[in-house]
Amino acid sequence: MQEIIIDGSDVEFFTTPKAYKQQLLLLIESARQRIFITALYLQDDDAGREILHALYQAKANFPKLEINIFVDANRAQRGLIGEKASLGNRALYMQLAQDYPQTINIYGVAVKRKEVFGVLHLKGMVFDDTLFYTGASINDIYLHQGERYRLDRYCTINSKSLTDSFCHYLVETFIDSELAPLLNQDFKPDAQQQKKNLIALKLQLKKSHYVVPPQASLNQSKSLENKVFITPLVGFGRRKNELNQATRDLIQKANKNIIIFTPYFNLPHSLARDVVKALKRGVKTTIIVGDKTANDFFIAKEENFSTIGIVPYVYEMLLQRFVKRYQNFIDKGLLNVHLWKDNDNSFHLKGVRVDDRYHLITGSNLNPRAWALDLENGLLIDDVGKSLLQSTNNELVGILANTTKVTNYLEIESVADYPEKPQKLLKKIRAVQIDRVLKRFL
Incomplete structure (x- = not known):
């Protein structure tokens, strides 16, 4: 496992859900080249809609900005527990795709056949060369949109090597492989194709890992003051x-x-x-x-x-x-x-x-x-x-x-x-x- 060397000053921790929301919106607004968001879900509620509208606005402001969102496919296509059957969050994704002339990509990753047997639980959001890492998803309670909140950990890291590694993994594993269909378009693979995709993706995930470009000699670098050594890790099964x-x-x-x-x-x-x-x-x-x-x-x-x-x-x-x-x-x-x-x-x-x-x-x-799982x-x-x-x-x-x-x-x-x-x-x-x-x- 290869380490990435950065300055300690390039790591910042935030401590409240409101700071999470503020930082998320700020990073969306400041991005110019790429935005990659990975979360369990991006909810159809006030906070989720606000973030999606901000992403479409960023795309309108900077047409060359690449925006890719990855969420769990099963979670995105059901209602909340206890609610009647529905398209879930996917209904919002499809509606916004019709409302806006700009295009952003929202991929549904099905790790297992049913949510109870396993979900996409990858975390990390890339904004140009900044990684915003949190265990939080995107909805009202995670962003403290109302009176209640759900506390998580929030950390930004400025590193091109780290963000390149995260983006490379997502592109290679889900986009180039064509194993994660878009959720904000009408086309949906039939049951047989979904089954084939699931089998192929599971095989790929078992051998997947983050690729980190070689850096200076770590033995020599370890003695440097104020340096932080980061190893990105992935786990499945x-x-x-x-x-x-x-x-x-x-x-x-x-x-x-x-x-x-x-x-x-x-x-x-x-x-x-x-x-x-x-x-x-x-x-x-x-x-x-x-x-x-x-x-x-x-x-x-x-x-x-x-x-x-x-x-x-x-x-x-x-x-x-x-x-x-x-x-x-x-x-x-x-x-x-x-x-x-x-x-x-x-x-x-x-x-x-x-x-x-x-x-x-x-x-x-x-x-x-x-x-x-x-x-x-x-x-x-x-x-x-x-x-x-x-x-x-x-x-x-x-x-x-x-x-x-x-x-x-x-x-x-x-x-x-x-x-x-x-x-x-x-x-x-x-x-x-x-x-x-x-x-x-x-």
Whole structure:
């Protein structure tokens, strides 16, 4: 895996969803050559429409500007969970394609036959030579368009080598291969062609990776002050997944401290083992996870409860088991678990920080689904001189401000504490041992 060398001053972190929106609009307006946006979805709501209109306006202002958007095909062609069948976000894409004389390309990437079995979870937006990396998608709540928000991580990196690498991957994997049809045109491949595309794309994804041009000798460059070394990573499937392996390597080589951000607590078994081994080595480990009420599937009113609403309770059940099992490390001050909650807002942060030097910026949820089913990517940052420490510490302080530290597993609700409907459903799931299968898809 080849590293990209940049100055620490070329990396900037943002800490709020409103700053995310502001920066996104600013980058769209300032782009002159290319815009490549990759996200799980670009929603048909106020924020999504505002971003799309801004993209069309940018194209009108600069006709030679290349604009390519990549979203999950299955997600883009359905309504929200609980809504009636519809064209989903694709209806907006097609309408705008008719309304504007300019052309932008919106590609639908189908990683698996159905969304439940895997989605396009690549992240990263390219604006000329700037990469804007975030785990967030584009809709009202991610951009804090109304009263509620969903918190994520946001980072801009100025690097032609890095942006070229991201664009090359997207062009080669999805555009040149013709395996990701346009969603904003009438033509749609028939079922047989979609099946062929899916088979071909899965084969291609298993061997795909980011291509980075050679740079100066890394051994010599590593000694330079204020330099940051970035390795772009992609991962798909259980085997030979370089993103998963890089995550494990980080935990395994930790000497002093580890910080793990995950919105949904369900660590893959191999990663959980690595974390426990690190604790046994005396590595101080902090896990920052969303409270069940900060989960996007949480249903506050029991009368509105539906099956999908069980998801946050399953995650909390797994967290309580973990804390109970390793309570001794909490008592020793080695394991710190923080639950994030801010009114009815939600938590979507992901990533790993090790020894205040290594940072994994990723969209991966660090769970079995991400590690085996979804197409994921990330940036492994080696901050040799710790030039990013101040900005990442500022980010961390802001995140921790809305957390509660768990000192004992009894502070986390158990099944007996839950409302009647989720309690009954959980007991039924556990009785037929579906929970073991369910954890693979969460």
